[in-house]
Amino acid sequence: xxxxxxxxxxxxxxxxxxxxxxxxxxxxxxxxxxxxxxxxxxxxxxxxxxxxxxxxxxxxxxxxxxxxxxxxxxxxxxxxxxxxxxxxxxxxxxxxxxxxxxxxxxxxxxxxxxxxxxxxxxxxxxxxxxxxxxxxxxxxxxxxxxxxxxxxxxxxxxxxxxxxxxxxxxxxxxxxxxxxxxxxxxxxxxxxxxxxxxxxxxxxxxxxxxxx
Amino acid sequence: xxxxxxxxxxxxxxxxxxxxxxxxxxxxxxxxxxxxxxxxxxxxxxxxxxxxxxxxxxxxxxxxxxxxxxxxxxxxxxxxxxxxx
Numbered sequence: 503x504x505x506x507x508x509x510x511x512x513x514x515x516x517x518x519x520x521x522x523x524x525x526x527x528x529x530x531x532x533x534x535x536x537x538x539x540x541x542x543x544x545x546x547x548x549x550x551x552x553x554x555x556x557x558x559x560x561x562x563x564x565x566x567x568x569x570x571x572x573x574x575x576x577x578x579x580x581x582x583x584x585x586x587x588x589x590x591x592x593x594x595x596x597x598x599x600x601x602x603x604x605x606x607x608x609x610x611x612x613x614x615x616x617x618x619x620x621x622x623x624x625x626x627x628x629x630x631x632x633x634x635x636x637x638x639x640x641x642x643x644x645x646x647x648x649x650x651x652x653x654x655x656x657x658x659x660x661x662x663x664x665x666x667x668x669x670x671x672x673x674x675x676x677x678x679x680x681x682x683x684x685x686x687x688x689x690x691x692x693x694x695x696x697x698x699x700x701x702x703x704x705x706x707x708x709x710x711x712x713x714x
Numbered sequence: 715x716x717x718x719x720x721x722x723x724x725x726x727x728x729x730x731x732x733x734x735x736x737x738x739x740x741x742x743x744x745x746x747x748x749x750x751x752x753x754x755x756x757x758x759x760x761x762x763x764x765x766x767x768x769x770x771x772x773x774x775x776x777x778x779x780x781x782x783x784x785x786x787x788x789x790x791x792x793x794x795x796x797x798x799x
Contacts, residue, residue, distance in 0.1 A: 512727065512731075559741040572794065674741065674742055681742065
């Protein structure tokens with residue numbers, strides 16, 4: 503269940519439209535390391551996460567990613583608002599415009615549409631959390647790349663905020679991976695998949711960490 | 715804090731950011747009493763600020779959207795339009 507707050511997590515107030523910037527920033531909406539991918543990844547991974555603290559963290563970070571998706575979409579919307587035909591033709595925006603006019607549609611900067619194959623739900627806690635750590639760093643690198651391309655302060659400020667959140671989420675997922683490993687066999691974290699297998703110690707160790 | 719609409723909304727964003735950070739931190743440190751005290755403190759402040767904002771300007775969520783003459787929630791500004799729009 504979710505409810506909506508009628509405000510952005512961080513203000514987005516862009517004065518001048520700029521279709522060139524919009525075409526790059528849209529990757530953080532529908533691109534491989536974007537916010538749509540992030541939110542769907544964490545919210546989908548929750549169901550096979552056997553430890554409730556970690557499933558709770560996936561819920562809370564997945565929810566924050568929805569707010570980030572809204573911020574990135576707001577940036578794209580404000581950068582393309584009121585574009586003239588001349589600006590559309592001049593900025594290379596025509597290839598997007600022809601299919602979506604000035605609507606905001608999830609795609610990567612190079613035109614590859616959003617696809618669930620951009621994230622994984624493996625159903626194994628260590629595998630999924632390791633993907634999550636990588637995902638936060640990939641998103642951070644993408645924001646670094648965007649910040650090298652733009653100078654406009656009203657666009658940079660929200661992008662810098664989003665970049666910092668990737669670093670905090672990486673930290674929290676690192677803690678979640680440690681919490682997961684603490685529940686597993688310290689001699690072999692991969693002895694079994696606690697979201698699927700039963701371990702041989704179940705009978706005498708009720709909190710052994712496995713599914714049973 | 716906050717003597718006009720934009721300023722109060724900004725202040726709510728700041729206090730809510732503190733709560734977002736504390737929520738994620740507490741998810742992985744569920745017995746940190748200091749963090750829980752911070753959370754409780756800022757959570758109360760946020761509720762007061764949201765209530766004040768929703769009464770003066772527009773409801774920030776449907777739990778603050780009680781209306782008489784017009785549906786205040788539906789008439790509220792769209793956040794993605796920004797203040798320059």
